[in-house]
Amino acid sequence: MNxxxxxxxxxxxxxxxxxxSKLEFGHSTLIKSSYNSDYLASGTIDGDIVIIDLDTHGxxxxxxxxxxxxxxxxxxxxxxxxxxxxxxxxxxxxxxxANEPIRSLRFEGPIWQAEFxxxxxxxxxxxxxxxxxxxxxxxxxxxxxxxxxxxxxxxxESSNHYILTGVYHxxxxxxxxxxxxxxxxxxxxxxxxxxxxxxxTSSNVKNIILSQTGYRIAVNFSDRIIRQFKIPDLVxxxxxxxxxEVEHKYxxxxxxxxxxSVSFNSNGEYLIAxxxxxxxxxxxxxxxxGSLVKILEGSKEELVDVDWNFKKCEIYAVGLDxxxxxxxxxxVPQKWSALxxxxxxxxxxxxxxxxxxxFDIIPENEMAQKNLELEEDIEVxxxxxxxxxxxxxxxxxxxxxxxxxxxxxxLFE
Amino acid sequence: xxxxxxxxxxxxxxxxxxxxxxxxxxLGPGCGTTEDIPYNKRDFKYKPCRPNPFLLSKMYSxxxxxxxxxxxxxxxxxxxxxxxxxxxxCTSEDCWRSVKGSLPIRQGRVYVEFKILNSEGDSHVxxxxxxxxxxxxxxxxxxxxxxxFRDLTGQKVHLSRPQDFMGSFGTGDTIGLLIxxxxxxxxxxxxxxxxxxxxxxxxxxxxxDYVVTKPMDHLLNPVTVFGEKAIPDKDRYKPxxxxxxxxxxxxNGEPKGTAFENLYEFLPPASELxxxxxxxxxxxxxxxASCFRGGxxxxxxxxxxxxxxxxxxxxxxxxxxxDDSKIEEYVxxxxxxxxxxxxxxxxx
Numbered sequence: 057m058n059x060x061x062x063x064x065x066x067x068x069x070x071x072x073x074x075x076x077s078k079l080e081f082g083h084s085t086l087i088k089s090s091y092n093s094d095y096l097a098s099g100t101i102d103g104d105i106v107i108i109d110l111d112t113h114g115x116x117x118x119x120x121x122x123x124x125x126x127x128x129x130x131x132x133x134x135x136x137x138x139x140x141x142x143x144x145x146x147x148x149x150x151x152x153x154a155n156e157p158i159r160s161l162r163f164e165g166p167i168w169q170a171e172f173x174x175x176x177x178x179x180x181x182x183x184x185x186x187x188x189x190x191x192x193x194x195x196x197x198x199x200x201x202x203x204x205x206x207x208x209x210x211x212x213e214s215s216n217h218y219i220l221t222g223v224y225h226x227x228x229x230x231x232x233x234x235x236x237x238x239x240x241x242x243x244x245x246x247x248x249x250x251x252x253x254x255x256x257t258s259s260n261v262k263n264i265i266l267s268q269t270g271y272r273i274a275v276n277f278s279d280r281i282i283r284q285f286k287i288p289d290l291v292x293x294x295x296x297x298x299x300x301e302v303e304h305k306y307x308x309x310x311x312x313x314x315x316x317s318v319s320f321n322s323n324g325e326y327l328i329a330x331x332x333x334x335x336x337x338x339x340x341x342x343x344x345x346g347s348l349v350k351i352l353e354g355s356k357e358e359l360v361d362v363d364w365n366f367k368k369c370e371i372y373a374v375g376l377d378x379x380x381x382x383x384x385x386x387x388v389p390q391k392w393s394a395l396x397x398x399x400x401x402x403x404x405x406x407x408x409x410x411x412x413x414x415f416d417i418i419p420e421n422e423m424a425q426k427n428l429e430l431e432e433d434i435e436v437x438x439x440x441x442x443x444x445x446x447x448x449x450x451x452x453x454x455x456x457x458x459x460x461x462x463x464x465x466x467l468f469e
Numbered sequence: 470x471x472x473x474x475x476x477x478x479x480x481x482x483x484x485x486x487x488x489x490x491x492x493x494x495x496l497g498p499g500c501g502t503t504e505d506i507p508y509n510k511r512d513f514k515y516k517p518c519r520p521n522p523f524l525l526s527k528m529y530s531x532x533x534x535x536x537x538x539x540x541x542x543x544x545x546x547x548x549x550x551x552x553x554x555x556x557x558x559c560t561s562e563d564c565w566r567s568v569k570g571s572l573p574i575r576q577g578r579v580y581v582e583f584k585i586l587n588s589e590g591d592s593h594v595x596x597x598x599x600x601x602x603x604x605x606x607x608x609x610x611x612x613x614x615x616x617x618f619r620d621l622t623g624q625k626v627h628l629s630r631p632q633d634f635m636g637s638f639g640t641g642d643t644i645g646l647l648i649x650x651x652x653x654x655x656x657x658x659x660x661x662x663x664x665x666x667x668x669x670x671x672x673x674x675x676x677x678d679y680v681v682t683k684p685m686d687h688l689l690n691p692v693t694v695f696g697e698k699a700i701p702d703k704d705r706y707k708p709x710x711x712x713x714x715x716x717x718x719x720x721n722g723e724p725k726g727t728a729f730e731n732l733y734e735f736l737p738p739a740s741e742l743x744x745x746x747x748x749x750x751x752x753x754x755x756x757x758a759s760c761f762r763g764g765x766x767x768x769x770x771x772x773x774x775x776x777x778x779x780x781x782x783x784x785x786x787x788x789x790x791x792d793d794s795k796i797e798e799y800v801x802x803x804x805x806x807x808x809x810x811x812x813x814x815x816x817x
Contacts, residue, residue: 410564412593412621412761415611417629 059446061394067446071326071340072371072384075354081106081115083379086361088129092454093367095135098374098381099126103142107152107457108381110368116459119150121157128169135455137178141167149178149195152457159195164188169221173245175228182222182231182245190219190233192248206248208235220261226270230290234261234275240300242290251295256283263317267324268366272303272343274327276318282306282329284343304346311335316359322366322449328352330359330373338362338373338384355382367449476812479528479665482520482672491519492671493535494543500551500560500765505669509544512743514601514678514751516544518665524802526809529665531674531798533571538770539788541758545569547605550760557770558586561760565608569599570768570787572794573753578649580784581756582769582776588620588639594764595619595626596644598716599757600735601679608759612681613688613708615757616716616729618644620764625728628689635718635725643769645719645778648754651711654736659801660747676749677742684708709734722776750801756787 059067079098086099089110096108103122106115124143131138138150147170148157159179166186173180179196189205208217219241222233230251231243238259242252259279266273266287274284283305288298306329307313314332321328326349327341338352338359352371359373359382370385393399418426444450494503507515521530534543540556547566552559559568570581583596597609597617610617610626617626620638624631638644663674684706687693691702710731718725733739735753737746758766769775772786 407563409762413631415565415607415629416626416631418631 079381542571560765567759569755575753584767586765592763593761609757647717
C-alpha cells in the first residue's frame with residue numbers, strides 16, 4: 057500500500073522496532089543496501105554477491121568472480137556499480153548491467169576495505185590493505201591504472217603502523233582514516249598529504265562511519281568504545297584549527313561488550329551497533345544526547361554486519377553462524393479508508409448525528425443545483441510527480457537493474 | 470370475535486398485585502427519559518393494566534398512568550426522547566426523535582396546539598400528525614403515515630418531501646393544527662387481543678402493533694430492489710382516503726390555510742396488524758412532535774386553546790377526548806369480559 061496513504065505517525069517512526077523477516081540466500085557475511093534503498097547486496101562466504109530486490113525480497117542477480125568470503129561491499133551513488141573486496145585478495149568493480157566485473161585488481165595480500173570516492177564514481181577508489189600502505193586508485197583507463205600509496209604520518213612509531221579503514225567526506229576532498237594504533241587522520245585526496253592527525257586511544261580502529269549529512273563521524277575502536285566526533289568545518293577552516301571534538305562515547309560498562317559493526321541513520325540522529333559474543337542484539341542510540349533508545353532483539357545468534365536502509369526505515373543484520381539476514385522494520389497498520397476519503401475507520405461504534413434535512417427527499421434537479429453550488433472548481437494535478445516520499449526523502453530516478461528472465465534458470469547452479 | 474377461539478387465558482394475578490400501587494414513571498423537574506416502562510417497539514405496543522377481581526374471566530382491566538389527560542405518551546415515544554413530569558413537554562438532545570400523543574384522534578374535528586419552547590440555532594422541531602405506524606426515530610412526515618411541518622422553512626412535509634407552505638416559525642410561536650376527520654366512524658367490532666405481562670414488577674397489556682405495509686412503504690421509496698438492481702415502480706399505489714378530511718394550520722391563532730386534504734384512511738384494511746387487519750381502538754391520527762438537538766415543544770393539555778383559531782368555532786380540544794376515550798376502554802373491557810366468560814363456559 058502507498059505509504060503516503062497510511063497513518064503519518066506510524067510512517068514517521070524514526071527507527072525500526074519489529075523483526076519482520078529473515079532471508080537466507082547462501083551464508084551471508086556482509087550486507088549493504090543501495091543508496092536508493094531499492095536493492096540489498098549480500099556478500100557470501102563463498103565469494104558470491106547476491107543482489108536482493110527489497111520490494112519482493114527475491115534474488116535478481118548473483119555476481120560470481122570472487123573465490124573467498126566477501127569482506128567489503130560498496131554501492132555507487134547512482135546504484136549501477138558495486139565495489140567488492142574479498143579474502144581472495146581481489147578488488148572488483150561490477151557494472152550491474154553486466155555479470156562480469158569491469159575492473160579487477162589482485163593484490164599481494166588481504167584487503168580490508170575498498171571505498172568509492174564521491175567524485176568521479178566509480179573510477180576513483182580508496183583501498184586499505186593488510187599490513188601495507190593503503191592506496192588511492194584511479195582505474196578509469198583499464199590499461200593505465202594509477203595507484204598512489206598513502207602512509208601513516210604524524211606518529212613516532214611508524215613501524216607496523218597501518219591504516220585499517222577509511223571513509224570519504226561527502227565533498228570528496230578529504231578522507232578520514234583510522235589506524236591500528238588508534239589514530240584518526242584526515243587526508244587530502246588531492247595530494248595524499250595528511251592534514252590532521254590525532255591519537256584517540258592506543259587500540260585498533262575497527263570501523264569509521266560518517267553520517268550522510270557530513271556533521272558526525274563515529275569510530276568503533278577495539279577498546280570496546282564507540283566514539284562519536286563532531287566534524288570540524290573542513291572547507292572554511294585551516295587544517296591547523298581543526299579539532300575533533302568527542303561528542304559521546306558509547307560503551308557497555310557492565311558487560312564490556314565489543315561492537316562488531318556500526319551504522320548511522322540517514323540524518324545521523326541515530327547510531328546502531330551490533331554486539332560481539334553471546335549478546336545477540338542491536339543497540340540503537342540517539343546521537344544528540346547519547347542515550348540508548350532501543351535494543352533490537354530476535355536473532356538467535358551473534359550479529360556481525362549491520363546496515364540501515366533509510367528510505368524503507370529498516371535495519372538489516374547478518375547472523376554469524378547461519379549467515380541469515382535479519383530484517384527489522386516498522387509495521388504500519390493498513391488504513392484502507394484512505395482510499396475512500398468519505399469513509400472513516402472507527403475503533404468503536406459512534407452515534408451518527410444526522411442533518412436536519414437528512415430524511416427529506418429533494419427532487420433531483422434541485423439537488424443537482426444544490427450540489428453545483430457546493431462544488432468548487434478544484435483542479436486535480438495528475439501529471440506532476442511527488443518530489444519527496446512519505447518519509448521526507450527526495451524521490452530520485454534511480455538505476456534499475458535489468459532483469460534477464462531466461463537467465464534465471466542457471467542462476468542457482 | 471370468532472378469531473379468538475380458543476382464547477388465550479391470562480395468567481392469574483397474585484393477591485399482592487391487587488394492592489400494588491399504580492406507579493407513574495419517575496421523572497425529575499426537567500425533561501428526562503423513563504426507565505421502568507416498556508416502549509412500543511418490534512411491532513408490540515403496551516398500555517398499563519390492573520388486576521380486576523370483578524372481571525372473573527378477563528381478570529385485568531385497562532387503566533392509565535397519571536397525569537390523567539390528553540398528553541404525550543410514555544410508551545409511544547422514542548427511547549431517547551425526553552418528556553417532563555407533566556407529559557406536555559418533550560425534547561431530544563440527539564437528532565430526530567419523535568413522540569406521539571396518548572390518545573388517537575379517530576373522528577370529528579380536533580384542535581391540537583403546540584408551543585415551541587426552543588428551536589434556536591442548531592435545534593429544530595417538526596410538528597404534525599402521525600398514525601400508529603409512523604416511525605418514532607424519524608421526524609413526523611417521514612413516511613406515508615404522517616403529516617408534518619418544518620420549523621426551519623415552514624414547509625409541510627409528507628413522505629419526506631417538503632413542499633413550501635408558509636413562512637418559517639420558531640421559539641415562542643404557537644402552532645395550532647386543526648384536523649378534520651370523518652364526522653363519525655362506523656365501529657363494528659373492537660378486537661383488542663391483549664395479554665397482561667409483568668415488566669419491572671408492573672403490569673402492562675401487550676398487544677400487537679400495526680405494521681408498515683409494503684404498498685405504503687413504496688409510496689416513500691417507489692423502487693423494488695432485486696439484489697443490486699433497483700426497479701422503479703410502474704403504478705403508484707393509491708391508498709384509500711378519508712373524504713373531506715383536512716389539516717389546517719394556525720400560527721398564534723392566525724390561519725395559514727389548509728395544508729393537507731383527503732388524509733389517508735386509517736381504518737382496516739388500510740391498517741394491518743401482523744396477522745389480519747382489525748381495529749383495536751388505537752387507530753387514528755395522533756398528535757406527533759419531533760425534536761432535533763435540543764428542540765423543545767409543549768403540547769397544550771388544557772381544554773382551552775392559548776390562541777383561539779380565527780374563524781373556527783366547532784372543534785374539540787385534544788384534552789377533551791380524554792374522558793370519552795377512557796370510558797370507551799372501560800366499555801370494551803366489559804364486552805371482552807362477557808365474551809371471555811361465554812368462551813369459558815363453552816370450555817374452550
